[in-house]
Amino acid sequence: MAQEDEAVAIESLNDEKRPGNVTAHDEPVRSSEEGKTTDGGIILIPQPSSNAQDPLNWPMSKKATIVATLFLAMFVGFSAPFCGQLNINQQAALYNKTPVQITYFNSAASAGLATGGYLWWPLSNKFGPSSIIFWTLFGQLAAQIWAPMMTQPSQYAPYLASRYLSAFFGVTVSVLGPRYLVDMFFLHQRGRAFTVLHLALNFGASAGPTFAGFVAAHSYWPVEYWWSVGLTGLTIIIVFIFLEDTSYDRTFASNRVKPNSFLRDRMDTFFPGSKVVSTQHVWSHTAKMAITPFKIAIAPVVLIIAGFDAISFGFYVALNALTPVWLQLPVKAGGIYGWDVTQNASFTFIHWVGFIVGLVYGHFLSDRIPLWLVARNKQNKWKPEYRLYALWPTNFVLMPLGLGLVGCAMQYRLHWVVMALGQFFVTIGSLVSIPVTVNYICECFIRTHTVEATLVLNSMRLFLGLSINFFINPWIAAVGIGWVYGMMAFFSVFAFMFLVVLMIWGHGIRKKTPFGTSESEEGQHVLTKSREMNLGI
Incomplete structure (x- = not known):
């Protein structure tokens, strides 16, 4: 039965x-x-209002256009800081640094990604999130123009600073974007929406170096930055045309009425005046809101998820940052393959294949697995922890296996296909884990502090990837390069136990959130009674 x-x-x-x-x-x-x-018997959570301006009532074509715009802006935000990831030997010669020291710019970029949101989040409450996304793109444009101008041997530090600022401005959508998804999509749709949007994060961090590698393969390295300058400029135009404000208070009688004039609406959305912000905050209130993420940072549920993400995503970041060093190191200097920049850029397409597989997996299973668990729990009630079950095959199996294969390929000098297969598995695990964990944290704070929780998770996730470049050489010297990645594999399995803790005791852990900041959708009925009868529950 x-x-x-x-x-x-x-x-x-x-x-x-x-x-x-x-x-x-x-x-x-x-x-x-x-x-x-x-019509499928799924109760709409949250319940939409009868107002056509409610983002939940918008046609799917409009929602998809906004998600596509956010996708492009996030792609630019994460591809631009890492453009120089492959052409490290020319930069090492220019700045008189080792290849590993050149990879410090990845750490500078990670630092920018980890810190930028703490400024953009409170400002978004003052001026609106769409305005902040629009204007930070100009900051990233300036940083992308700055980097290729640093062509003197004494300009290594300014070059690193340009990478920090590019990421500092580029992180905006990853912090503010989830709020758009929560505003526009129902509970049973969010898994797919989060998967699509966060593809831009991983894809940008991988495709940026790929494009730049091919552009500058037979040229001097500054050329690799100019394509991103053009793309950033194009993105500014697209954001201005298509990005909509999605804030809507279903308990508030006087929400903003969108003007009939397109230009007037664009001016209200992106320019000073804060007309898309329902509550006009004074600067003192904005400063108080800047403190909220630090309160949420000590919530047990955030710390547990951040611990998992810091390890799993940190190793993915480390893999991307350090692989060009291992692949391009000459064989006579102890390298395995001795590839040039073009070969290295071609190798990164394995990440693209992983992104496609991860996207398909997330699209079909990130919502279906939680709904299936709801149907099986005999009470027809939602639990945010159901989201985490989708990570069993990708992060308990594929990611540790992938890291182990990379270690074997490096230790025993195996064919590059083994290295590619390992990176393929790690990429799938990373792509699937980020939207699932971000979605989970958003739903833990769905009625209170969604953006602040996302901000904290995003910054904590980057700590390991930010620092690993500084201690990778001593680590290799202590245990050998094979066991470096072998230990990463075991650490990944250990990190997954954090999720198991939440699967078992998540309800009680969420209740221990301090300052009264946690309020989820747990306990709401997801299936109609007729559907329960069809399921026999």
């Missing part, structure tokens, strides 16, 4: 793909005694 019930549950969840039922692009709704629901 258990197997029959499981089959019925899966079949019922698959019915949302059939004609006439709910899909990610078509959300017909109806009213029932439980409230508004989809």
Whole structure:
């Protein structure tokens, strides 16, 4: 009977793909005694208002356009700081540094990503998140122009500073973007939405070096930055045209009415005046809001998720930052492959394949697995921890296996295909884990401090990746390069135990959040009674 019930549950969840039922692009709704629901029998959480200006009521085409705009802005934000990741030998010769010292710019960029949000978050409450995203793109544009101008041997420090500022301005969407998704999408859609948006994070950090490597493979290294300058300028125009304000208070009687004039709406959204902000905050209130992330940072649930992310994502960052050193190190100097920049850039396409596989996995399973667990829990109630179960195959199996394969390839000088397979597995684990954990943290603070929790998680995630370049050589000297990656594999398995703790005791851990900052959607009914009867529960 258990197997029959499981089959019925899966079949019922698959019915949302059939004609006439709910899909990610078509959300017909109806009213029932439980409230508004989809045709597939899923209760809409949160319940939309009757106002057409409510972002939950917007057509999927408009939501998709906003997500695509945020995707492009996040892609630029994470690709620009890492453009110089592959062409390290020319920079090492110019600045009279070792290749590993050149990779310190990855640490400078990670520091910018870890700190920028602490400024942009409080300012977004004063001027609106869309305005902050728009204007920080200009800051990143300036940083991208600055970097290729640093062509003197004495300009190593200014070059690192340009990488810090590029990331400092570029992190904005990863901090503010999740709020747009929470505003526009229902609970049963968010997994897919978060997967799509956060693809830009990993894809940008990988594709930026790939594009730059091909551009500058047979040229002097400053050339590799100019394509990102053009893309950043184009992104500013696209953001100005398509990015919409999604703030909407369903308990507030006088939300902003969007003007009929397109130009007037754009001026209200992006220029001083704060007309898209429902509450006009004075600067003293803005300063108080800047303190909130530090309160949330001590919440046990945030610390546990951040511990997992810091290890799993930190090793992915370290892999990206250090792989060019290992691949391009001449064989006569102890290297394995002795590749040039073009070969290294071609190798990075393995990350692209991993992104595609991870995107497909996240699209089809990041929402279905939690819904399946709801159908099986006999109470038809939502738990945020259901989100985390999607990470079992990717982060408990694939990521440790991938790190182990990279270590074996390095230690025993195996064919590059082994190295590629390992990086492929690690990439899948990284791509899937980020949207799932960010989505989980957002849902833990869904009615209180979504952005602040995301900000803290984003910054804590980067600490290991920021610092690993400084101690990788002593680590290798102590245990050998094979066991460096072998230890990373075991650490990844250990980090997954943090998620297991939340799967088992997550409810109690969330209740221990200080300052009354945690309020989730736990306990809400997700399936209608008719659907419960169809499932036999």
